[in-house]
Amino acid sequence: MRKSAVILAAGGLATILGAQPARAADPPDNQNCLGVVTAQRAVAHHDIGDHASSQDEPRLGLGNVARLLLGNDAHVGDLGALLGVIDGDDATHCP
Secondary structure, eight states: OHHHHHHHHHHHHHHHHTOOOOOTTSOOTTTTHHHHHHHHHHHHHOOOOOOGGGOSSOOOOHHHHHHHHHOTTOOHHHHHHHHHHHTOOTTOOOO
16 A cells, blocks of 8 residues: 555656656666765765665665656656755755
């Protein structure tokens, strides 16, 4: 039930923001966006730095999260672009 709610909420958010996942045949225009947004946050807030491999539990993976939230054709860069918009932080954005 929770996964369905997350998918529906993310789909509604993507619709509100006008986000459309990239087609599988074309690389996204923002393929480096997750790195850009993450670096901006790290510089502005100094609260990012532990690598995901330091976690004890298995992780879903960024590519899987992008597809879960934005659709099967989404890329990690699309996730970065979304996070740079919805975080409400002027320090993070994807150029």
